[in-house]
Amino acid sequence: MKYCMKIQLTVFAMGLPFLDSFSNAAGRGVWHADELGLADAQVIATGHAALDAQLPGGGWPVGAMTELLQAAPEAHVWRLLLPGLAQAVQARGGPVVLVGAPYEPCGASLAAQGLPVESLMCVRSEAPAARLWACEQALRCADVAAVVAWLPQARVGELRRLQLAAAQHELLLFVCRPESVALSASPARLRLRAECCEADASQIELHILKRRGPPLAAPVLLPARNERMAALLAAARLRRKLRHQQQGTVPAGETAGARVVRIDAWKGGQHALDRLAVVA
Amino acid sequence: MHWIALRWLPEAITSGSPEAQALPTPEALGWWALQYTPHVAWQDEALMLEVSACERLWGGRLQLMRQLVAANPAPDVRMLGTQGATSLIALARLRLFVREEKRPADMPAGLPLDTLSAAREHLDLLARLGCRTWGDVAALPRGGLTRRFGAELRAALDTAWGLRPESHAWLTLPDVFEQKLELPALAETGPELMWSANRLLSALQIWLRARQRGARSLELQWTLDLKRFNGVNLPPHQQLTVRTAEPTQDMAHLRRLLSEKLALATLAAPASWLRLRTLETDPWAGASTSFLPEDNRKGDRLHEMVERLSVRLGAQQVVVPSAQADHRPERKQAWRPALHMNSSQPAKSARNDRAAASQPDAIYPPWLLPEPLLLEMDGERPCYRGPLSKLVGPQRVEAGWWGDKEEGGQPAMRDYYVAESPEAGLVWIFRERPSARFSSGEVRWYLQGFYA
Numbered sequence: 001m002k003y004c005m006k007i008q009l010t011v012f013a014m015g016l017p018f019l020d021s022f023s024n025a026a027g028r029g030v031w032h033a034d035e036l037g038l039a040d041a042q043v044i045a046t047g048h049a050a051l052d053a054q055l056p057g058g059g060w061p062v063g064a065m066t067e068l069l070q071a072a073p074e075a076h077v078w079r080l081l082l083p084g085l086a087q088a089v090q091a092r093g094g095p096v097v098l099v100g101a102p103y104e105p106c107g108a109s110l111a112a113q114g115l116p117v118e119s120l121m122c123v124r125s126e127a128p129a130a131r132l133w134a135c136e137q138a139l140r141c142a143d144v145a146a147v148v149a150w151l152p153q154a155r156v157g158e159l160r161r162l163q164l165a166a167a168q169h170e171l172l173l174f175v176c177r178p179e180s181v182a183l184s185a186s187p188a189r190l191r192l193r194a195e196c197c198e199a200d201a202s203q204i205e206l207h208i209l210k211r212r213g214p215p216l217a218a219p220v221l222l223p224a225r226n227e228r229m230a231a232l233l234a235a236a237r238l239r240r241k242l243r244h245q246q247q248g249t250v251p252a253g254e255t256a257g258a259r260v261v262r263i264d265a266w267k268g269g270q271h272a273l274d275r276l277a278v279v280a
Numbered sequence: 281m282h283w284i285a286l287r288w289l290p291e292a293i294t295s296g297s298p299e300a301q302a303l304p305t306p307e308a309l310g311w312w313a314l315q316y317t318p319h320v321a322w323q324d325e326a327l328m329l330e331v332s333a334c335e336r337l338w339g340g341r342l343q344l345m346r347q348l349v350a351a352n353p354a355p356d357v358r359m360l361g362t363q364g365a366t367s368l369i370a371l372a373r374l375r376l377f378v379r380e381e382k383r384p385a386d387m388p389a390g391l392p393l394d395t396l397s398a399a400r401e402h403l404d405l406l407a408r409l410g411c412r413t414w415g416d417v418a419a420l421p422r423g424g425l426t427r428r429f430g431a432e433l434r435a436a437l438d439t440a441w442g443l444r445p446e447s448h449a450w451l452t453l454p455d456v457f458e459q460k461l462e463l464p465a466l467a468e469t470g471p472e473l474m475w476s477a478n479r480l481l482s483a484l485q486i487w488l489r490a491r492q493r494g495a496r497s498l499e500l501q502w503t504l505d506l507k508r509f510n511g512v513n514l515p516p517h518q519q520l521t522v523r524t525a526e527p528t529q530d531m532a533h534l535r536r537l538l539s540e541k542l543a544l545a546t547l548a549a550p551a552s553w554l555r556l557r558t559l560e561t562d563p564w565a566g567a568s569t570s571f572l573p574e575d576n577r578k579g580d581r582l583h584e585m586v587e588r589l590s591v592r593l594g595a596q597q598v599v600v601p602s603a604q605a606d607h608r609p610e611r612k613q614a615w616r617p618a619l620h621m622n623s624s625q626p627a628k629s630a631r632n633d634r635a636a637a638s639q640p641d642a643i644y645p646p647w648l649l650p651e652p653l654l655l656e657m658d659g660e661r662p663c664y665r666g667p668l669s670k671l672v673g674p675q676r677v678e679a680g681w682w683g684d685k686e687e688g689g690q691p692a693m694r695d696y697y698v699a700e701s702p703e704a705g706l707v708w709i710f711r712e713r714p715s716a717r718f719s720s721g722e723v724r725w726y727l728q729g730f731y732a
Contacts, residue, residue, distance in 0.1 A: 075705070075732040078646040094582060095600070102647075106729060107601045107613045109644035117603050121618055123589060124597045134589055142579030169579050196705065225706070228643060229731065232698075236672045 037212025044091075044172060047083020048222050055190065056212040060084045063170040065163040067188035069179050069209070073102040073150055076194040076204055078110065079224060081174055085146050086114035088172050092145040095121040097138040099149040100131045113226065119145065128153040132162070139165040139173065146172035160187040182209060197221065202230065281442070282332040282341065285370040286313070286348065287325060287378065288357045303354050305459055308483030310451040311490045312353045316344065321448040324397055326374055328367050328448070353486055367448075368440040372396065372414075388440050389415025398436035402429050414440065457487045458557040466505060466550040470542035473502060473554060477538060480556040481531045494527025494564040500538065503553035514548050525583035525619075527562035533584050540591045586618045595619050607679040608692050609648060609728055643672075643698070645708045645729030652726035655709065662709060662725035666702035673697030674711075698731070706731035 031037050036056055043059030045052055052058045060066055070076055085096050096119055098105065107117035123134045128151070135149045139162065147166075151159075159175065166173040175188065182193055191210040197203035206220040223230065290303055304312075309327055313320045316338065319330035331344060338344040345361055352359045362377050364370030369388055372395035376383060384390025391414045393399050393406060399417065411417045417425070418437050426434050438444040459480055467473050477500060488495055501519035508514060522537045570576060580588075589598045599615040606612055655662040662668050674695035681691040694710040701707050708729040 072704075072732065074647050074730055077732075079732075082646075103730065104615075104648045104650055105601075106609070106644045106646055106648040107603060108609075109646045111603075112644070113646075117601050117613065120601055121586075122599050122601075122615070123593065124599065125593055130593060134593065137580075137585050137589055140579050141582055141585035142577040143582035144585070169577075201700070201705070225731070229698075229706075232643065232672050 031212065034214050036214075042170070044084050044087050046080070047087070048080075050220050050222060051206065054208060054211075054213075054216060054220055060172060060174075061189055062088075062172055063167045064189040065159065065166055065173045065175055065187065067186055067191040068174055068176045069182050069191065069193040070176065071179050071195060073152070073176060073178070075196075076224070077148070077176060078105075078113075079204065079226070080192075080194060080206075080222070081148065082110065082113050082115055084172070085148070088145045089115060089119045092143075094141075094143040094145040095119045096146045096148065097121045097123060097134075097144055099123045099135045099138065099147065100125055100151070101148075102150060132158050135162055135173075136165050139169055139171055142169070144171060146174070148174045148176070150176045152178050156185055156187065163187045163189075186210070196224070202233075281330060281366060281446075282335065282363065283365070283367045283370040284329040284331055284345070284348070284361055284363050285323075285326040285367070285374040286329065286359060286361045287327070287374055288354060288359050289378070290357050303357055304479060304483040304486055305461065307451070307459065308486045309353060311453055311483075312486045314451065314453055314490060316348065318450070319448070320451045322451070323367060323371060323448070326371055328370065330367075330448075354482075366440055366442055367446055368396065368436065372440075384413070386415070389413060389418065393417065396436060396440070398433045402433065405429075453487070453490055456558060457484055457561075458555070459483055460553060460555045462553055463551065466552055467502070468547060468550050470545040470547060471539070473500075473542055473551065474539055476554045477542070477556065478535065480554065481535055481538070484556060484558070485529060485531050488529045488561070488564070491561075492564050493561040494529050495524070495534065495558055496527050496560040496562055497521060497523040497558070498534065498538075499557050499559055500542075501555040501557075502547070502551035503555070504547075504549040505552040506549040509549045518545075518548060518551075520545055521559065524587055526581070527564060529564060533587075537587060537591055540588070586621070590617065590619045607677050609644065610650075610652065612644075645706075645731045647730040647732065649728055652710070652728050655725040655727055657725065662699075664701050664707060664709075664727050665704045668699040668701050668707065668709060670697040670699045670709075671706075673699075677710075696728075704730065704732065 036054075038057060041064070042062040043055070043057040044062055045059040046055065055061075068077070068080065089096060096115070098120065101122055101124075105120060105122070107120065110120070111117050123131075123138070125131050125134060131149065131151060132154065135147060135151070138144050138147045149162075154162075154175070154177070162173060162175070179193060179195075182191075188210065189212070191208070193207040193209055195205050195207075197205045202224050204222045204224045206222055208216045208220070225233065288303055288309070303309075306322060306327075310320050310322060313327055313329055317329050317331050317334045319333075321328050331338075331341070335341050335344055338347060341363060345363070348361055349359060360374060360377055362370055362373040364373055365387075369391070372391045373383060375395040376392075381392075384392075393412055393414060393416070394403055396414060399406065406417060409420075411420070414437065417433070418441070422434060435444060439446055461476050461480055463473070463476050467476075480500075484495065484498070499519050499521050501517050503517055504514050506514060507516075520541050522534060522541060524533065524537065528534065586598060595617040598618045600618045600621055601613040601615055604612055604614050653664075655664055655668075657663065658667050674697055677692060677694045677696060679692050693713040695713055696708065696710045699707055699709050707727055708731065709725055709727050712724045712726070
């Protein structure tokens, strides 16, 4: 149907020249369903260029709910959200409220990746109703930068309420839910499903289930580890290979792909205990 | 002398819910009037304001009346106001106004006799004497009137004509807010106290505005009606305290905190009296305004949200991390209740801790387990959702050898590894290093965090 609409528009524009200017002017307000939609509100870049290219407006929508579906509640959350959250904290300056986080976030790790420790606030609660209430209260607060909530049992009506609150107060809202709800309806403007890549464990497969744009044919692939971790793993692999070579046995499958990576582990810092010791 | 008499008529409105008619206490209404003139007193049912010295400040009598009506402290309740040369005349005119009668032509003499409080007990006799107005009584001979009806009636008439000075006990603003109120009915549960607490809160708001202070902590106390209940001796009072981080004159926030606390409170016995007092107040600087859009975001303040969450869920459920200078990951950050965010540690140690927490090259996992999880062993290899293969490590941590019980009990001697689990992805595990003194000799592996 969307193609019919487009063809009709083109026919009109060709046949009636005075409509040309009109269709040009209206073009900005018209979203063709086969193109990626424009953001009608502010967005915050995700920090992953491959993902930005597939999102309407080029980032996480501010003032709308983004739903993240994963197999385990802790999986991939920080890898996907952390750059965006760090930007939001820098721009707005308030805390990121985590409602019902599955484990304790480690401040040192997040601080190393750009999210300061003092901009975290955790609401621990097991009851679904209390989580929803806390979420809504956090959304109504003017000083909060973003809300990340784990709501495995939320119903559609409750999610819609949160979506409205986020729209009213123009906040980043991420809701993490289990994979099993992928087929049910949701008021979220953007729905993503993240899973580990079967072929390569160092990649995240990101399926965009819902967005303002055409359905995504192939999933977006993102690195599952940050640069530092990837470099560390590559260096460890290289060491292992060298040691095997010295011992005269080269295991199959580990010959190609290893790069020499320099780690600036000795630069700066205070405690020798915190440095990395890479041994095979 | 010029007097204004004010009266609030809660029963005058028939529409509207009973909650809307919660009038502040009479003292509080007096405190509100103190902003216009220092001479305020309650006389019978009316609040009397003596304004001869200050009416010029407010732009004349008419202007002052308009301002009084516009700034009604109880907007849901109709306020009536009249003026007069003496307090008795103003009061009599107010009574006529309430009865919706016209004012007489000659002012003090033509007023009907039942509008004079001092003549009320003698009304029948005076009517039989043929006296219907103030002027009729004032025309009676002085000596006979005093002997027959007592000195008060003659004195009141003299006062009304301005022949005698008036004396009043002027209201003053107390230094500490403390108000008591009897409940309309015995309350058995916490939420039933809320209606009367609302009246006290609106009185508190008037007091705070008059004193130009903001409330930081309040105490609500209720008197128990029973001395013994189910064989247990009861204390005479029960109370709860409400605190807020920033001084406020906004009662909506305090009301929410109070109602959340009252919903959790249990009354040991039915309560009959309610008392509210301020524990801490701060000078009120006024609300600052800004034209910049980023300063004018709509929504609550952060401390209001934190207080609201903490009061319903419990202070231990709303927490913020603070960095600590320790190498054991489970002690590297401490979770404190977000309520005490502002009462922070000294600046220098905070800066050190922050520096320790933000080393850019540390490879901590983003998720930590609250307690290290003892892993099962498959021969030599630890298992967590499948056998683990160590990728990076060891990173050696030796800490806590100085500590006593609350510092962690025993020294931590650990070798940390980044390992890969076939199902859970990258995990952070450690091996307790066997040491001669503190361990039994067997090798134990623990899971501490997830890189997922």
